[in-house]
Amino acid sequence: MKQEMYAPAGTPVANARAGKSKIGYLIKDIVRDKWLYLMLLPGIFYFIIFKYIPMYGVTMAFQDYKPYLGFFESPWVGFKHFERFFSEPQFGMLFRNTVILAMYNLLFFFPLPIVLSLMMNELRHAKFKNFVQTLVYIPHFVSWVVVVGIFYILFTTENGILNEILYQITGQKIAFLLEAEWFRTMIISQSIWKEVGWGTVIFLAALAGVDLQQYEAARIDGAGRWRQLWHITLPAIRSTIIILFILRLGNFMDSGFEHIYLMLTPTNREVGDVFDTYVYTIGMTQAQYSYSAAVGIFKSVIGLILVLGANWLAKKFGEEGIY
Amino acid sequence: MKKYSATLLSILLLSSLLAACGRLSDNDKLASTDGPVNLSIGASLVGELPPKNNAVEQAIEAYTNTNLQIQWIPLSAYDEKLRLMIASGELPKLVKLGYSPSFISTLKAGQFWELGPLLKEYPHLAAINKRYYENISVNGKIYGIPIMRSLGRATIQYRKDWFQVLDLKMPVTLEDWYQVTRALTLEDPDGNGKDDTYGMVLEKRYNQDVSSLLTRISVSQGGPNKWQVENGQFTPEFMTEPFYETLKLFRRLYQENLINMDFPIIDTIETVKLYDSGRAGIQISGGNAQTWQDKLSKYDPDGVVDAAPLTGPGGFRVPEEPGNAGFLAISKDSVSTIEEVRKILDFLDKLLEPSMQTVISKGVENRHWAEKGEFTEVLDRTLDFKEVKPYRDMLPYLGEEEALLKPSLQPDLYRKNQQIVKSYNNYLISNPALTLDSVIYSDRGKELETIITDAETRFIMGQIDEAGWKAELQKWKQAGGEDMIREYEQSYSKLNK
Numbered sequence: 001m002k003q004e005m006y007a008p009a010g011t012p013v014a015n016a017r018a019g020k021s022k023i024g025y026l027i028k029d030i031v032r033d034k035w036l037y038l039m040l041l042p043g044i045f046y047f048i049i050f051k052y053i054p055m056y057g058v059t060m061a062f063q064d065y066k067p068y069l070g071f072f073e074s075p076w077v078g079f080k081h082f083e084r085f086f087s088e089p090q091f092g093m094l095f096r097n098t099v100i101l102a103m104y105n106l107l108f109f110f111p112l113p114i115v116l117s118l119m120m121n122e123l124r125h126a127k128f129k130n131f132v133q134t135l136v137y138i139p140h141f142v143s144w145v146v147v148v149g150i151f152y153i154l155f156t157t158e159n160g161i162l163n164e165i166l167y168q169i170t171g172q173k174i175a176f177l178l179e180a181e182w183f184r185t186m187i188i189s190q191s192i193w194k195e196v197g198w199g200t201v202i203f204l205a206a207l208a209g210v211d212l213q214q215y216e217a218a219r220i221d222g223a224g225r226w227r228q229l230w231h232i233t234l235p236a237i238r239s240t241i242i243i244l245f246i247l248r249l250g251n252f253m254d255s256g257f258e259h260i261y262l263m264l265t266p267t268n269r270e271v272g273d274v275f276d277t278y279v280y281t282i283g284m285t286q287a288q289y290s291y292s293a294a295v296g297i298f299k300s301v302i303g304l305i306l307v308l309g310a311n312w313l314a315k316k317f318g319e320e321g322i323y
Numbered sequence: 324m325k326k327y328s329a330t331l332l333s334i335l336l337l338s339s340l341l342a343a344c345g346r347l348s349d350n351d352k353l354a355s356t357d358g359p360v361n362l363s364i365g366a367s368l369v370g371e372l373p374p375k376n377n378a379v380e381q382a383i384e385a386y387t388n389t390n391l392q393i394q395w396i397p398l399s400a401y402d403e404k405l406r407l408m409i410a411s412g413e414l415p416k417l418v419k420l421g422y423s424p425s426f427i428s429t430l431k432a433g434q435f436w437e438l439g440p441l442l443k444e445y446p447h448l449a450a451i452n453k454r455y456y457e458n459i460s461v462n463g464k465i466y467g468i469p470i471m472r473s474l475g476r477a478t479i480q481y482r483k484d485w486f487q488v489l490d491l492k493m494p495v496t497l498e499d500w501y502q503v504t505r506a507l508t509l510e511d512p513d514g515n516g517k518d519d520t521y522g523m524v525l526e527k528r529y530n531q532d533v534s535s536l537l538t539r540i541s542v543s544q545g546g547p548n549k550w551q552v553e554n555g556q557f558t559p560e561f562m563t564e565p566f567y568e569t570l571k572l573f574r575r576l577y578q579e580n581l582i583n584m585d586f587p588i589i590d591t592i593e594t595v596k597l598y599d600s601g602r603a604g605i606q607i608s609g610g611n612a613q614t615w616q617d618k619l620s621k622y623d624p625d626g627v628v629d630a631a632p633l634t635g636p637g638g639f640r641v642p643e644e645p646g647n648a649g650f651l652a653i654s655k656d657s658v659s660t661i662e663e664v665r666k667i668l669d670f671l672d673k674l675l676e677p678s679m680q681t682v683i684s685k686g687v688e689n690r691h692w693a694e695k696g697e698f699t700e701v702l703d704r705t706l707d708f709k710e711v712k713p714y715r716d717m718l719p720y721l722g723e724e725e726a727l728l729k730p731s732l733q734p735d736l737y738r739k740n741q742q743i744v745k746s747y748n749n750y751l752i753s754n755p756a757l758t759l760d761s762v763i764y765s766d767r768g769k770e771l772e773t774i775i776t777d778a779e780t781r782f783i784m785g786q787i788d789e790a791g792w793k794a795e796l797q798k799w800k801q802a803g804g805e806d807m808i809r810e811y812e813q814s815y816s817k818l819n820k
Contacts, residue, residue: 068432068433095631135350158585173584178784266587266779266781267781267784281773285403285406285425285769286770287428289410292751
């Protein structure tokens with residue numbers, strides 16, 4: 001892209017420029033476009049002040065942070081908190097729970113917005129399509145507290161609607177909210193109910209960009225709906241899918257604290273306790289800020305590795321990647 | 324190019340999601356001269372927010388020559404919010420703390436002023452029973468003024484009318500508890516022909532903290548209050564026989580559907596509703612039975628509530644509670660000089676004078692209460708609830724008798740409940756570990772507690788059997804329980820040398 005704007009690569013002009021000192025070239029560039037660069041400044045300051053400077057706080061994971069001593073006087077302890085974390089008996093359980101939930105999410109949740117947006121894309125009546133779109137967006141704006149509340153009313157054993165029906169038919173009640181084996185099913189289905197519609201936004205935008213002439217050409221060649229879907233629609237949104245997948249991997253270890261926390265009960269903790277809830281328990285209820293920061297960093301590092309790995313893979317297969 | 328637009332859109336969307344950040348509001352840093360002392364207070368609140376500058380607050384401000392800024396924080400969010408405030412160093416000058424692990428470690432770290440040595444200069448503060456101070460001391464040091472409560476509060480509260488219909492007696496043994504709960508559940512005590520009553524309903528905090536139902540029943544049956552100490556050896560209550568028997572009682576009740584199936588997830592608000600609407604017959608509560616009676620009368624005018632002392636085969640046995648609903652401590656972050664600490668203590672001392680105790684207890688005369696011969700009478704219970712109760716709950720209040728106030732006119736049941744609580748004084752079983760020092764407890768007490776409370780719930784629900792329960796105890800020991808026992812024993816032997 002750059003070459004299009006300046007000079008085609010390989011021309012004598014470009015070679016001469018590359019030969020000159022790069023800094024000199026940059027300064028010249030800045031002087032020429034000074035007004036544009038000036039407009040960039042507020043954004044840069046915003047990121048420096050509100051994003052990069054606070055990042056210094058990450059160092060508390062390597063300190064024994066005491067609020068009254070602050071960041072600068074708390075003693076340094078190196079990797080003590082990480083060592084404790086990895087040798088914690090709960091570590092295995094937390095890791096397993098987090099990864100299983102994340103896998104379920106990728107497997108059962110991630111493809112659904114794609115399927116749903118493909119289905120909506122097939123709707124030809126514009127008004128109906130808009131209506132459906134609005135309808136599926138709504139659950140996204142319902143807070144987790146309310147979602148869990150609704151599920152509670154539906155699924156509880158004491159006068160829960162679903163259990164009453166179940167009781168009429170089978171004479172048995174199922175403690176959906178209490179049984180450990182139902183926990184992941186409930187979590188994933190709640191996520192699907194709430195977020196699947198919202199997830200279609202980006203895919204629909206990508207679908208809107210597919211060239212209609214291609215469909216026309218395909219129809220002339222005798223391709224049916226499925227053929228068109230397979231050979232035109234899917235390839236057209238493939239890069240979007242991959243990018244969203246990579247970004248999703250960045251949050252691989254985030255299980256959605258609020259959601260999980262609201263659904264945790266004494267009887268499902270062994271499958272439901274994840275890193276997010278653990279960070280809360282030790283950081284907020286036991287005030288071990290440094291230790292919980294270390295757990296948080298561990299999570300982020302895994303996310304980063306996954307993103308870099310997936311991006312590298314995507315590039316290897318000739319896809320765009322995120323950078 | 325079009326596919327880039329989708330990419331760009333998705334990245335934009337994501338970055339906007341990331342760009343959220345919360346901040347805490349600043350406190351005023353006012354230095355006072357001769358005018359009213361500025362005093363910010365962090366307080367917890369159960370009900371509605373009291374109106375700004377209400378009569379009670381004005382009366383307190385006028386008497387103590389202060390200018391109060393009270394930050395009311397809902398009780399349910401209080402501890403979390405407070406931990407955030409502590410972490411960020413943005414505390415009000417005077418703040419309510421609870422005697423729980425994370426606050427204890429904060430106190431040890433020296434973020435609050437030690438008040439112990441200063442107390443003798445303040446006659447009213449010094450006059451408070453030592454027991455109350457002992458129960459909030461950390462390594463023998465006192466960091467706050469207790470918000471006092473009765474030491475033993477648990478009473479059996481039950482539907483007297485139902486007991487008469489079914490000809491039941493007060494439960495004494497665990498078998499009695501079973502029989503009573505069974506009868507109240509199955510024998511249709513309300514006589515409406517429907518199977519719609521419970522003996523007892525449990526809520527999700529049924530086994531938490533001082534108000535744990537399991538502890539209360541187990542103590543009445545001869546068990547220890549949280550910890551048992553014998554010849555310097557410590558045993559947690561859940562490894563004792565009476566406690567295990569109590570657990571088995573609830574397991575049996577659950578198996579036979581005699582208690583609510585959803586108890587691990589149901590909120591107190593919901594269970595209270597069941598009691599108030601005449602769906603359940605007996606409970607052990609730290610509150611006053613009159614509250615239940617008042618609410619019940621609205622649903623069922625014929626419903627009669629009564630209170631009885633918690634009794635076991637060995638007579639009265641009641642767990643001693645810490646005797647406070649937290650304590651007021653002075654933060655070093657916002658109070659930097661000892662002069663200011665003295666001013667705040669002076670304020671607290673004044674609160675204990677009879678005229679202030681009257682305001683805290685009853686509110687302002689002729690607005691909230693009026694003289695009625697030997698008694699005083701509450702003029703408007705709603706107004707009392709809205710304007711007086713928040714202050715009664717969070718400021719040091721000795722109680723009518725101790726503060727030498729004129730007793731207020733109360734229904735018989737209210738006084739009976741009070742009488743029972745008072746009669747407990749010689750039958751209280753104290754928690755020997757309450758103020759002992761344990762690093763494990765302050766670092767990971769909550770984590771360890773969760774192992775046990777979860778296991779209790781799963782045992783009652785039949786998800787684990789005796790072997791499973793034993794395995795959980797083992798897990799607790801390995802996760803740090805064993806070390807905690809040892810630390811308590813060391814701390815105990817140090818104090819009892």
